Amino acid sequence: MRPIIGITTYVEPASWGVWHDVEATLVPQAYVEAVTLAGGRPVLLPPDGTDAGILSVLDGLVLAGGADLGPELYGAKPHPLTDPRPARDAGEVLLTRAALEADMPVLGVCRGMQLLVVAAGGRLHQHLPDVLGHEKHRPAPGVYGSQPARFARGSRVAALLGNDMEINCYHHQGVGDPGTLTVTGRTDDGVPEAVEDPDRGFVLGVQWHPEVTRDERLFGALVQTATERRRRTPPHA
Amino acid sequence: MRRPLIGLTAYAQQVQYGHHDLMAGMLPMTYVKAVHATGGRAVLITPDDPDVDVLESLDGIMFSGGADVDPAYFAAERHPRTDIDPARDISELMLMKAALDIDLPILGVCRGMQMMAVAVGGSLHQHLPDVIGSERHQAEPGTDPLAADASAYGRHDIVVKPGSRAYELLGPRLTVNSFHHQAVDDPGTFEVVGWCPDDDVIEIMEHPDRTFALGVQWHPERTADLRLFAALAEAAASRAGLSRTAMAA
Numbered sequence: 001m002r003p004i005i006g007i008t009t010y011v012e013p014a015s016w017g018v019w020h021d022v023e024a025t026l027v028p029q030a031y032v033e034a035v036t037l038a039g040g041r042p043v044l045l046p047p048d049g050t051d052a053g054i055l056s057v058l059d060g061l062v063l064a065g066g067a068d069l070g071p072e073l074y075g076a077k078p079h080p081l082t083d084p085r086p087a088r089d090a091g092e093v094l095l096t097r098a099a100l101e102a103d104m105p106v107l108g109v110c111r112g113m114q115l116l117v118v119a120a121g122g123r124l125h126q127h128l129p130d131v132l133g134h135e136k137h138r139p140a141p142g143v144y145g146s147q148p149a150r151f152a153r154g155s156r157v158a159a160l161l162g163n164d165m166e167i168n169c170y171h172h173q174g175v176g177d178p179g180t181l182t183v184t185g186r187t188d189d190g191v192p193e194a195v196e197d198p199d200r201g202f203v204l205g206v207q208w209h210p211e212v213t214r215d216e217r218l219f220g221a222l223v224q225t226a227t228e229r230r231r232r233t234p235p236h237a
Numbered sequence: 238m239r240r241p242l243i244g245l246t247a248y249a250q251q252v253q254y255g256h257h258d259l260m261a262g263m264l265p266m267t268y269v270k271a272v273h274a275t276g277g278r279a280v281l282i283t284p285d286d287p288d289v290d291v292l293e294s295l296d297g298i299m300f301s302g303g304a305d306v307d308p309a310y311f312a313a314e315r316h317p318r319t320d321i322d323p324a325r326d327i328s329e330l331m332l333m334k335a336a337l338d339i340d341l342p343i344l345g346v347c348r349g350m351q352m353m354a355v356a357v358g359g360s361l362h363q364h365l366p367d368v369i370g371s372e373r374h375q376a377e378p379g380t381d382p383l384a385a386d387a388s389a390y391g392r393h394d395i396v397v398k399p400g401s402r403a404y405e406l407l408g409p410r411l412t413v414n415s416f417h418h419q420a421v422d423d424p425g426t427f428e429v430v431g432w433c434p435d436d437d438v439i440e441i442m443e444h445p446d447r448t449f450a451l452g453v454q455w456h457p458e459r460t461a462d463l464r465l466f467a468a469l470a471e472a473a474a475s476r477a478g479l480s481r482t483a484m485a486a
Contacts, residue, residue, distance in 0.1 A: 001290035001293060002288070002290055004294055006280070007262075009262075009281070010254075011266060012255065014252045014254040014263065015252065015253045015254070016248075016250050016251060016252045016253070016263075017250075017378075018378040018379075019378055020379060022265050022379070023265065023267075024252070024263045024264065024265050025263060025264055025265075025269055025281065026252060026254070026261040026262065026263035027261060027262050028257075028259050028260070028261055028262075029249055029259070029260035029261055029262055030259075030260075031262075032249070032262045032283050033285060036285050041288070041290060041291050042283055042285070043244075043280040043281060043282060043283070043294075044262050044280065044281035045280060045281075046266070046279055046280075046281065048279070050240070050273070050278075051239075051240070053239030053278060054239075054242065054278055054280065056239055057242060057294040141256045
């Protein structure tokens with residue numbers, strides 16, 4: 001059987017067909033397809049702050065993008081433009097900490113990378129234009145900013161992608177202090193674009209959106225690590 | 238201690254939220270909340286690249302509401318009002334058959350109950366108003382027909398067969414919401430154990446040879462009455478060897 005890859009979800013009022021503004025648990029289908037194409041079996045994880053027991057059936061985890069993290073998670077006061085989802089935060093912080101403790105393979109995307117940083121004791125910039133004076137990381141609503149990023153030699157992300165590449169990002173917050181993680185990729189303005197935990201099997205966060213291109217290099221690495229882990233420790237063991 | 242893991246079949250659907258208009262794997266939160274409120278842990282099973290391998294990880298499964306089942310699966314011509322979702326049909330029929338085979342606890346809701354009937358060789362009425370001459374089973378989307386100030390439209394009684402599992406759980410009679418234009422005609426190997434007394438439309442089915450395989454035509458997840466979700470969680474916990482005390486802990 002394929003390795004089971006959990007993908008965290010948004011909870012947002014959504015509209016489809018005859019339904020309007022119905023509270024729904026959802027994730028862009030691009031994540032689902034990226035995991036499927038890489039050979040994993042995706043399951044979607046609605047946020048739940050009760051416990052992280054779900055990890056016992058998972059082989060790997062994708063922390064998906066979404067709204068801003070609540071700044072209280074890293075001891076800051078909210079910026080006027082910070083737009084958090086407390087219930088989602090509670091479930092995902094619990095899940096992320098437990099996944100790191102269990103050495104589960106984790107790929108964090110955008111908000112998911114920021115979540116890894118916060119779980120590792122780091123901090124975020126709440127509104128990058130205040131820090132950088134430009135809006136290249138989120139040019140306009142719904143528009144991805146394309147920028148070159150450089151990756152650290154010897155890092156996992158460089159091994160997977162090469163030393164530099166064009167990335168598509170869409171974020172107004174960014175990593176200030178990476179906590180116990182290592183920054184392994186940056187744009188020219190110095191903003192961290194990739195973080196890793198070199199002491200774990202596979203913990204990689206990227207600030208851009210590899211699911212949009214179904215980037216098999218990153219999702220493939222996650223699924224492969226998940227497959228190896230499953231072979232060593234079968235679920236429910 | 239882990240909770241019983243309940244798979245919920247999800248939609249792959251074009252949705253609008255915030256500034257976005259995109260394909261998403263999604264499900265109304267009412268289903269998730271119903272599972273979590275009754276001691277389970279919900280995961281969504283997406284219809285992409287169908288395979289039944291994911292069932293090995295689950296302790297129970299709920300088939301959710303949604304579009305009409307393709308009448309090709311019960312050898313009928315398509316009615317002009319029939320609106321299908323081919324990706325979900327393929328995936329959910331495989332999952333339903335496999336779940337029945339391994340006796341995984343199953344709850345079917347609305348389309349989910351119709352999927353049960355089709356999976357075991359049954360058939361559907363494709364447009365109920367053609368059969369009963371009334372639209373009473375179709376509440377307006379987004380309304381709550383059980384609210385104190387609602388009209389009688391989209392709400393009706395159900396009579397439950399004594400001696401059935403449904404009777405044990407729900408008693409002889411209840412009032413439900415109703416959001417469907419199709420209905421089960423032939424239940425296949427399922428047993429019909431609940432009807433709408435006004436028109437004999439099939440409202441509850443259960444499988445006589447399975448530990449817990451029960452389908453309902455209404456939407457219990459949109460009500461405060463979660464007895465069916467509690468029964469699913471209990472059957473799932475029991476299958477997984479998780480005690481009730483552990484679930485409460």
